[in-house]
Amino acid sequence: MTRYILSRIGQALLVLWAAFTLSFLLLQAMPGDAVLIKFLNPDYGLSPEQIQAIREAYAVDGTLLTQYLKTLANFLKGDFGYSIQAGVPVSAQLAVNLPPTLMLAALGFAAAVGLAVLIAALSSLAPFAWLRNLVQSIPSLFVSVPVFWLGIMLIQIFSFRLKLVSVINPGPWESLVLPVATLSVPIAAPLAQILIRSIDEIRTRPFIAVAVAKGATQRRILWRHVAGNAILPALTIAGVLFGELIAGAVVTETVFGLNGIGVLTEKAVGNQDLSVLQAVVVISAAAFVTINLLVDLLYPILDPRLRTPSGATA
Structure with missing residues (x-):
């Protein structure tokens, strides 16, 4: 078990490093210069020498390798750098904008699980076949609804009308x-689809026939015998959907004007504020990797078949 845990943690760290490196290279390849966007404005009255001094202070004039190593070292120490546009540490901005996003994501995920x-x-x-067929078609409808359109429609219906x-x-x-x-509906759709298919597949297994022969009710069979086995595939897709949850939260915040990571990212993109964008990408990747790591570690606990007789994971 210890070897399994260390292996998964090592893979998670490798993914985080790859996400940091790829995002750094892509952001550096973006056209434009955040320092010039802000300080080349004639209203500041700065000379070329002063602008160059500002560039050196923000360490944006070194070689690509030097900037990469310095940024990586700072991130490992928890230092995300300074926002050129705001003139404050990126960590201070995250302290303000991250909690609303985390709250929205957590509540949205909980609502999505409950709905699924x-x-x-x-x-x-459901007592009637037509009603069961109608309910099974709901996830296909949910998954096809764009997040921004759904948010606008909910505002129109439940707020204005x-x-x-x-x-x-x-x-x-x-x-x-x-x-x-708004956030929970598109996330609930694939979860519900996986659960429905898993339930249908597990109902065909021999131990379900034994339970039926013993006189168990459909409700008891579902909750006692089917649910525990059907949850494992849904657990996998839940970890994968967390990345979509973060992306959906950014769009949802923009639609509803919430002061979260979405607003911060939108401003950073417009101002080419690379330090903020790098921090947002890495934090999003860290959240995604953490959720999937927890899912990997939960599998041997929920499914004894994944453990060897000695207690170690195969």
Whole structure:
């Protein structure tokens, strides 16, 4: 088991390093110069010598290798550099903008899981065949809905027409209702599809026939015998969907005007603020890798078949 854990942690660190390196190279290849975008403005009245001194202070004039090694060393120490546009440490900006995104992502993921489980349960327990078929078609509809369009429609219906949720000066929790709903729908769709297919496949196995022969009800069979086995494939796709969750959160924040990573990224792209963009990419990759690492470590716990008799993972 220890060897398995160390192997997965090593792979996670390798993925993080690759994400950092690739993002660094791509960002450096972007046209434009953040220092010139901000300080070449005539209103500042800076001479070419002063602008060059600013470039040296931000360490953007060294060779590509020098900048890479320095940035990597700073990231390993938790130093994300300075935002050229804001003139403050990137970590200070993240401290303000990251918590709203994490809150939105966590609530959105929880809502997506709940919605997916509800759809999968109804597709098995609904009393009529036409109703079960209707419920099974819902994920296909959900997965085809663009996030930005869904957010706009929810605002139009629940805020402007029904006036159930305010989007103008809402309370701290009220402001999350529609964004969470917007974010959870497209994430719930593939989860529900995997759960439905897993449930249908597991229902054909011999031990289900034995349970039926013993007189177990459909509800007992679903929750006691099917659910535990059906959750493993869904657990895998849940880890993969976390990357889509982060991307969806950025779009959702833009639609609803939330002060999260989405707003920070939008401003950084417009201003070519590479330090901010590099930090956002690495943090997003770290969140994605962490979730998938936890999924990998949960597998041997949830499925004893993945453990050898000695207790080590095969």
